[in-house]
Amino acid sequence: MSETAVAVSGVGKRFGSTEALAGVSFDVAEGELFGLVGPDGAGKTTLFRVLTTLIVPDAGSATVLGLDVVRDLWAIRARVGYMPGRFSLYGDLTVAENLSFFASVFGTTVERGLDLIAPVYRQIEPFANRRADALSGGMKQKLALSCALVHRPDILFLDEPTTGVDAVSRREFWDQLRVLRNSGLTIVVSTPYMDEAMRCDRVALMQGGRILQIDPPGEIGIRYPLPIVAVTGGDRYRLLLSLREAPHAHAVYPFGSELHYTDDRAGLDVRQVASELRAYMGAHAFSGVDVRPIAAGIEDAFMELMTRPAQQAS
Amino acid sequence: MTAPTIRAHGLTRRFGAFTAVDNISFSVGAGEVFGFLGANGAGKTTAIRMLTGLLAPTSGEAQVAGLDVASQMDQIRRRIGYMSQRFSLYDDLTVLENIGLYGGIYGLAGEQIAQRSSAMLKRLNLADDLVGRLPLGWKQKLAFSVALLHDPAVVFLDEPTGGVDPITRRQFWELIYAAAERGTTVFVTTHYMDEAEYCDRISIMVDGRIAALGTPAELKAKWDVPTIDELFVRLARPA
Numbered sequence: 001m002s003e004t005a006v007a008v009s010g011v012g013k014r015f016g017s018t019e020a021l022a023g024v025s026f027d028v029a030e031g032e033l034f035g036l037v038g039p040d041g042a043g044k045t046t047l048f049r050v051l052t053t054l055i056v057p058d059a060g061s062a063t064v065l066g067l068d069v070v071r072d073l074w075a076i077r078a079r080v081g082y083m084p085g086r087f088s089l090y091g092d093l094t095v096a097e098n099l100s101f102f103a104s105v106f107g108t109t110v111e112r113g114l115d116l117i118a119p120v121y122r123q124i125e126p127f128a129n130r131r132a133d134a135l136s137g138g139m140k141q142k143l144a145l146s147c148a149l150v151h152r153p154d155i156l157f158l159d160e161p162t163t164g165v166d167a168v169s170r171r172e173f174w175d176q177l178r179v180l181r182n183s184g185l186t187i188v189v190s191t192p193y194m195d196e197a198m199r200c201d202r203v204a205l206m207q208g209g210r211i212l213q214i215d216p217p218g219e220i221g222i223r224y225p226l227p228i229v230a231v232t233g234g235d236r237y238r239l240l241l242s243l244r245e246a247p248h249a250h251a252v253y254p255f256g257s258e259l260h261y262t263d264d265r266a267g268l269d270v271r272q273v274a275s276e277l278r279a280y281m282g283a284h285a286f287s288g289v290d291v292r293p294i295a296a297g298i299e300d301a302f303m304e305l306m307t308r309p310a311q312q313a314s
Numbered sequence: 315m316t317a318p319t320i321r322a323h324g325l326t327r328r329f330g331a332f333t334a335v336d337n338i339s340f341s342v343g344a345g346e347v348f349g350f351l352g353a354n355g356a357g358k359t360t361a362i363r364m365l366t367g368l369l370a371p372t373s374g375e376a377q378v379a380g381l382d383v384a385s386q387m388d389q390i391r392r393r394i395g396y397m398s399q400r401f402s403l404y405d406d407l408t409v410l411e412n413i414g415l416y417g418g419i420y421g422l423a424g425e426q427i428a429q430r431s432s433a434m435l436k437r438l439n440l441a442d443d444l445v446g447r448l449p450l451g452w453k454q455k456l457a458f459s460v461a462l463l464h465d466p467a468v469v470f471l472d473e474p475t476g477g478v479d480p481i482t483r484r485q486f487w488e489l490i491y492a493a494a495e496r497g498t499t500v501f502v503t504t505h506y507m508d509e510a511e512y513c514d515r516i517s518i519m520v521d522g523r524i525a526a527l528g529t530p531a532e533l534k535a536k537w538d539v540p541t542i543d544e545l546f547v548r549l550a551r552p553a
Contacts, residue, residue, distance in 0.1 A: 039479030040450045137354045164476060166353040167507050167543060168550045192477050193506070195543075207479065236512075237491040253484050256511040256541065257530060299480050306481055 003030040003066075005155055005186040006051065010060030013046050020046040022209040023060065028188055033181040035217075036190040037197045037298070038206030044190040045085055046209075048159045051188070052082045065154055078106065081153035083144050085160040085190075091133030095124055095143055098132055099150055106151035113150040116183075120176055121146045138169040145176070156180070158189040162196065174199045194299040205302050212305040217298060224296035224304060226250055227270040229277065230258040233289040239281075246280050248273075253303065260300060261291075317380065319344050319467050319499040320365065324374030327360050334360040336522035337374065342515075344467075347490060347500045349510045351542075352519030353550040358503055361519070362470055365501070367391055379467035392421060395461030398472035402457030405446030409435065412445055413460055420464035427463075434459050451482030458489055462498065469493065471502040475509065487512050507543035516542065518549050525549045 006028035013021040021043045028034040036044045049055045051064055053073035062069045067076045089098045096110075099121070103110045114121075124142050127135065132143060141161055148156060158177075162170040174196060181187055181201075189200070197203040198217045205212040205220070213220060231243065236259065243252045243261050250264035263273045270293040281289045296304075318341035327335040335357045342348040352358045363369035365378055367387030376383045379393040403412045410431055417427035435442065438455055445453060454474055461469050471490075475483045487509065490500050494514075502513065510516050511530045518526040518533075526533050526549060530542055539545045 039482070040477040042479075164473070164505070166505055166550070167546050168353050170505075171547060194480060195508075237488075237495065240488075253481075254487060254512055256508040302479075303481050306479065 004028070004063075005030045005032065006034075006062070006064055006188060008047075008051075008060070008062045011047070011050055011057045011062055012059035013043075013050065013055065013057050019209050021050070021057070024209070024211055025060075026204055026211060026214055028186060030186055031181070031184050033177060033187045033189070033199070033201045035197050035200035035203040036188065036206055037192075037194060037203050037302070038190075039192050041208070042206040043209040044206055045159055047206075048082070048084075048157050048188075048190065052080055052157055053077055078151075079154045081148035081151070081156040083148040083156075083158045083161055085163065087140055087144070089132045089140070089144055089147060092131060094129050094131055095135070096128040098143060099146055102147040103150045108151050110150060113152055116152055117146045117149045119179055120149070137165055138172075141165060141169070141173065145173075149180075153185075155186040155188070158187065160190050160192065162191060162193065170196065194297075194302060197298050203298070205298070205305060207302075207306050213301065220298045220301045221296035224301055226266050226304075227263045227268055227273045228294055228296050228300060229261050229263075229270060229274050230255070230292050230294045231261055231277065231281075231289060232258050232292075234286045239286060239289065242281075242284050242286070243277075246277065248276075251303065251307070253300075255299070260294070262300070262304070318342055319346075320348075320376070320378050320501065322361075322365070322374070322376040325361065325364060325371055325376050326373045327357075327364060327369065328372045333522050335364065335371075338519075338522075338524050339374075340517060340524060340527055342468075342499055342501065344499055345494050345497045347494050347502065347512070347514045349513035349516035350501060350503050350519070351510055351516055351546060352503075356519040356550070357522040358519055359472075362472065362501075362503070366394055366396060366470060392464065393467045395464070395466040395469035396472075397454075397457045397461040397469070397474060399454075399474060399476040403445045403453060403460065406444065408442050408444055409440055409448075409456060410442045412456075413463065416460050417463055422464055430463055434463075451478045451486075454478060454482070455486060455489060458486065458493075462493060466498065468499040468501055471500065473503055473505060475504065475506065483509075507541065507546055510542040510546075518546060520549050 004027050009025050011021055011024045038044055050057050050062060050069060053069050053076050056070055064076050065079055099110050120142050124139050162173055177187060200217055202214060202216050204214045240252055240259055243249060248264045251262040253260050274291045274293055277291045320342040323339050325335060325338050350358055364371050364383055365376055367383050367390040370384050378390050381390045413431045414427055438459060475486050494500050515529050517524045533545055537545050
């Protein structure tokens with residue numbers, strides 16, 4: 001059994017009238033790549049700030065590497081790497097200077113961290129003398145990750161490292177996280193991109209300061225409570241509007257080149273739902289429409305959970 | 315056949331020795347939803363700045379709503395709408411104040427502004443609160459409606475759905491479809507590859523050039539890939 005790297009129990013945080021965290025609980029195992037998935041305003045950043053000891057929670061308790069986030073803040077700070085959501089480097093310093101600076105703050109040198117950061121840093125090393133301000137988005141992100149790793153932390157917190165980054169750079173970034181995770185590092189990472197959740201060992205779906213569900217990404221859809229089918233073909237916008245009017249439509253959303261239709265009758269055989277829908281589409285003069293039962297994905301699950309009255313996953 | 319709303323021919327922009335946009339040609343029809351994709355640094359922003367009359371082309375030409383981007387910039391700005399994730403509305407003004415401000419900038423009469431404002435609040439089901447107090451998703455929907463306030467021929471959307479929850483993201487796309495149904499041309503950039511599939515046609519820019527152009531279905535068939543995401547990765551980072 002692996003050790004617990006992060007233990008969060010009933011953590012709440014309020015800013016004025018905004019409840020940023022409404023009693024959040026979860027554990028992260030040592031060596032796990034754990035994802036917090038949710039839109040802006042879900043509470044992800046507040047949670048990171050609690051775990052990195054930058055703010056004190058109003059309620060509940062949390063430990064990181066067995067240390068209390070309020071009482072043991074100095075001990076925690078020496079052992080975590082943190083990449084905040086906003087660009088946090090010194091724009092006037094060069095790439096190499098930023099890295100040396102972060103190493104020196106933690107009382108170490110770049111050389112001592114080099115083997116760990118090498119896979120990431122190698123890609124920006126040709127620009128070592130360029131000012132950080134003059135880097136592209138993808139390169140800034142690689143430098144920020146290098147700076148968060150240079151002191152060889154025992155756990156890494158990454159707050160939306162891929163926001164605003166193109167699809168290719170995002171993939172490369174997740175490949176690098178996988179390498180770090182395979183070397184034994186514990187990583188907690190947040191993202192608003194649902195597809196990135198697939199790259200985590202486990203994910204927590206967050207919305208409005210609450211955790212809606214925690215599961216391995218491949219299992220999130222298993223708990224989807226209603227029959228769901230994919231519909232393709234025809235004029236998509238008209239098809240969408242028409243499907244919403246179907247007698248048992250619970251939710252109809254565009255999904256890439258498909259529409260996902262969720263029926264409101266729990267437990268009904270999905271094949272019956274599909275054949276009823278085919279008849280419905282035929283009666284409404286849509287031709288060439290294909291209806292196919294599917295397994296719910298993370299985004300289906302997220303949207304279903306979002307629209308239900310607030311409840312916490314434990 | 316109606317004339318295209320956007321037509322670019324050999325459009326090029328150099329900064330010193332660097333060619334940001336390299337001889338691109340395409341056209342977009344009225345009421346079309348056109349996805350303009352590319353990796354960071356591929357030249358999308360430079361191309362959009364030329365199409366919106368903010369930056370002069372080094373060579374080549376483009377017309378937007380029948381107007382030349384190099385010589386008729388001032389007229390173009392009255393015929394286009396623009397919204398981005400970074401800059402949309404003023405947080406410390408109310409919803410109505412924002413609408414009034416943009417209506418004035420776009421040259422609408424006071425009466426028109428009043429009529430369209432109340433219609434917009436009703437359609438979006440919004441109260442007249444400070445914009446800064448609205449959730450991000452509502453701000454983005456409002457910003458989109460404001461960009462359409464003056465009935466532009468084309469609306470340019472630069473990553474309009476970044477950071478927005480998955481339901482609001484889809485509601486936003488339904489606003490896009492509805493605008494396109496009314497005949498507005500929609501020119502949109504996004505990093506969400508599933509959204510690329512919502513477009514009528516897309517282009518993918520690589521190193522200043524258009525590397526792919528067509529309907530999502532055509533492009534997937536041509537390159538034999540299951541998703542636009544796969545195609546994007548293949549084009550943007552050739553192995």
